[in-house]
Amino acid sequence: MNTFGQLFRITIFGESHGSAIGVVVDGCPPGITISSEDLLPDLKRRQSGGRGTTPRMEADLPEILSGIHENHTTGAPITIITRNGNHRSSDYDLFRDIPRPGHADYVARIKYAGFADMRGSGHFSGRITWGLVAAGAIAKKIVTQASITASLISAGGLQNIDEAVEKAIAANNSVGGIVECRVANPPIGLGEPFFYSFESALSQLIFSIPAIRGIEFGAGFAATSMTGLVHNDAYTGSGGQTTTNNSGGVNGGITNGNEIVFRIAVKPTSSIGARQDTYNFKEQTATVLHITGRHDACIALRVPVIAEAAAAIVLADLVLIDRSVSGKTHCM
Amino acid sequence: MNTFGQLFRITIFGESHGSAIGVVVDGCPPGITISSEDLLPDLKRRQSGGRGTTPRMEADLPEILSGIHENHTTGAPITIITRNGNHRSSDYDLFRDIPRPGHADYVARIKYAGFADMRGSGHFSGRITWGLVAAGAIAKKIVTQASITASLISAGGLQNIDEAVEKAIAANNSVGGIVECRVANPPIGLGEPFFYSFESALSQLIFSIPAIRGIEFGAGFAATSMTGLVHNDAYTGSGGQTTTNNSGGVNGGITNGNEIVFRIAVKPTSSIGARQDTYNFKEQTATVLHITGRHDACIALRVPVIAEAAAAIVLADLVLIDRSVSGKTHCM
Amino acid sequence: MNTFGQLFRITIFGESHGSAIGVVVDGCPPGITISSEDLLPDLKRRQSGGRGTTPRMEADLPEILSGIHENHTTGAPITIITRNGNHRSSDYDLFRDIPRPGHADYVARIKYAGFADMRGSGHFSGRITWGLVAAGAIAKKIVTQASITASLISAGGLQNIDEAVEKAIAANNSVGGIVECRVANPPIGLGEPFFYSFESALSQLIFSIPAIRGIEFGAGFAATSMTGLVHNDAYTGSGGQTTTNNSGGVNGGITNGNEIVFRIAVKPTSSIGARQDTYNFKEQTATVLHITGRHDACIALRVPVIAEAAAAIVLADLVLIDRSVSGKTHCM
């Protein structure tokens, strides 16, 4: 199921070591000003996670195949791809028999009866999020009133992210982290109960990103320790402003106009240099796996720009829906 | 958007003080043995949350309108309703001008231009989950190999749930809680990357339940403090068994056959007896709101059976999809 | 697959001799004035086809279960049902072994492994179109600018419909017919290429109606005998008016503002009183089937109000989509 969205619909395709990866964005209104250059800033943020992420050889430059003409969206589906570089894919043969712990190798083999292209982790690779970021850059042009910003707020349980990452690198190991995303000045009234509430739509998209283990909105899990009197956000003004923001900008699945706040839990990278006990499924014996090559010590470093893209895509979809089916008579 | 699912599709309808609430279940295979009586155990668990939940006057007995004949599903859509009792709905008029903090009153008024039926919180009411539980009871008949069990594991931050609830009752206040759901012996290979991974589908459904603020799988947010060496679940046998289960039974968005584990954060009930500072949107002045009547001191007490239903519905949908599009040649 | 539509979504349920039949309409904007009474005229037209149709004992009065409050749509899903009367269902047992020629008896038995409730033809019954007509009455309130009118223009190949029907009645036989539907003053710009063009959406819905064998737009099949010079509709004014209307108001899958014209072919009723050669699948021998009871001599007589409903539903859905994703800046 590689299509997401109701009106602003994205379809993701590609494998890590295949010919190309990309995205089709369907349902984007016509007349939005955009060019390849507009996609570059977010694509570059995704590409270069800095220390703790593997250096990418690919330029990952976007090529627009359809849907944009004379720097404007046309109303037809927008297709954007980037070519994959050359890879030494033979490294991955080993993982057919000795699947990497924590990785998709094992389930992919069973689900796809051995036919999945798992070179570079194939369609399960984090590389596939490239299309999400490209689509997010377009979505941001639809919800221009909102300001979307995500950042890594902890790694390995520490707020000192550099320290956690260096420690993991030194140990041929990896660490997880928490990414927080905030949307200032969001449109009010976005979200379609019962099953396409703001949180429902966003969490569906967020959990598509590899390595995500949890999501929480506003006070999140901490809300479970609060009383109602503390948790309830008291209204203070006619614009719906509140004293606190424990709801994270969403009530009843619908944005209330206050800042949207959500946090996502990113697990530590599965592929690590340290030796791991595991199982050889062909030989049916215990074994020790030593994964060579370079790996992200902290994939969470790459996630903020993807989280922003996800938020933008969901907001764009919900804006388009709300414009049609709400009782509001204004236009965007 | 009141329809969820790709093949096993449920459509929810109804308002708290309307004529009836219910659900249509479409895409259920024919020949499954089921009757009204089979729905009762889960519906009763939902109805009676015990101390800390409001006593319900309604019997909430299910009436099957279609899709089941001679105690078997027919392949046609299954419709199940229950009638609402008589209510004093005038209580809710107040909340048009003075929306309850933490509740959907404010956003509903804006999104639906004042036309939403907010008596008893209308379509936003927790009562609407009745249809989810009815659909879940059917779904459980499709995924019979799996054993699904959810329970409240903390309330108000305490593992002593009774204590937390009594304290909230005494203070005319409310508390949140954490519900944990475990699926033993799940089918392997369920989940459709990229956008309908197991976690994506389940979290979309879970966040439709009123009052949910977060969800996590396996080690969840705690995984962000772990290293890869600790977090990775080492394989120990040819059935894909692992030493640990930090992934909560899901890798790459696909079930790996180990126990599925997820936890959901339930906020404290918004409606409380204690007085709250808030805003009168008509008079445009600060005011104090005093909500009378009886309210759940801990709505999390009601959530386990709903969480089980959500898990069953998602598993049923994914089983049907997997049977078609995976490379597996077996039938259910 | 009992749900149709992208934003204005209808879900149909029920069997002919089950407890009730009905429809859920989801995605209807709030604030539309409607009551049970508004549904009656179209429901009555559907019920009473006059001579050539079987008299219905049921009052078929609609009961609104949800989504309408104080005579306005609320934005929540609208559920409308009607109860089925008591029926002698034993008549249908015969058709398990000796399926009626031209009917769904045979395929239903195979597809649903013998579990389909085929009493009164079950979910395959023309009775299920009741929900379509109810939903159509709501849809008409969304596309008020358009005037939708359908009529039977031929029966048994004759324009003298009474004559064809009487002849069929006298012979214990049945006849087919052609229904033409015209939409005057439709909104311009409706239809979403590539796969949800106006014709695509409408034909999907029309072919869901039992007994339909064909559909054509504008000049239709006659266009295949024309030259381009004859078929092309020349523009004559700035509103897009044309000299002829061979395109039936649709170009490139999008309404052009001229009158929409389509015709649908309705086959003769399958259930007839005359004896028919057929096969006994249990005994595995040729046999003669004699169907007793009363049957419509010309079901096409009932189709016009259903065709109108289908047109209204599709127009409503396309209006809502177009409002969001087109480049138009006006609101409805």
Added chain:
Amino acid sequence: MNTFGQLFRITIFGESHGSAIGVVVDGCPPGITISSEDLLPDLKRRQSGGRGTTPRMEADLPEILSGIHENHTTGAPITIITRNGNHRSSDYDLFRDIPRPGHADYVARIKYAGFADMRGSGHFSGRITWGLVAAGAIAKKIVTQASITASLISAGGLQNIDEAVEKAIAANNSVGGIVECRVANPPIGLGEPFFYSFESALSQLIFSIPAIRGIEFGAGFAATSMTGLVHNDAYTGSGGQTTTNNSGGVNGGITNGNEIVFRIAVKPTSSIGARQDTYNFKEQTATVLHITGRHDACIALRVPVIAEAAAAIVLADLVLIDRSVSGKTHCM
């Protein structure tokens, strides 16, 4: 809405004079043997319609970007594109002010607020069906038991197609035609009432093809002149064989195992060399339009291979759905 299908889902993109056109096929089971070469026969049939169609300069060779590895489908989305050649697009500027009669120029301008890329008719071009044919070639590999064959059975109202075409060419004019498609040995039980019946799904897809004005199944419009006694297909054997096939292999929206037969009406090409009276929307005056360049005298010549592709795509989708939700216990 450029995505079609429930499980076997295709997403079409591209414009006639853009960078590339293509298709994403999602939901295709893994392990199906296929390569670029397997796509060529159908793509070549589409490209070269013979006399009466314009010679194409493009090789239109397919490039597979994803989803196929070592000549097998992988279970990941399959993306196939072909590059567009260089075109003199300036020819189309004229049609902004003087839209071609019968073409999408006028509605596209209104719907997409002037932003549609209409060079070569853009996303409305018949060229976009290239992706349908590529997807159809894959779909044929899923429904291998069925034999799908379509042909042009009349042009300009004549069975002597050559004569009709030559006459049109000589007159700088065009003619329409009727394409008949037959599916021998189809699987039985395909089609998902109420809204995704075989006819509903197929007609939705067929009417997406540019220039289609009608579709009929089995006896089609001729059935409206028949009596039930003539039209009903009498069963003759335990495999569901029938004496006649007026139902065209479909009862109650579900395939009955007999040959599937449908016919589609293709209008005459809109773009013709002969001068046409029309309207200049900028100058707001009547004018005469003279379209230069070469055009198909009979686009119906190109439609058979596209009709086959549509039939294959729908059959593949319905096979996958039926395998999951029917009561049948066999696998494909």
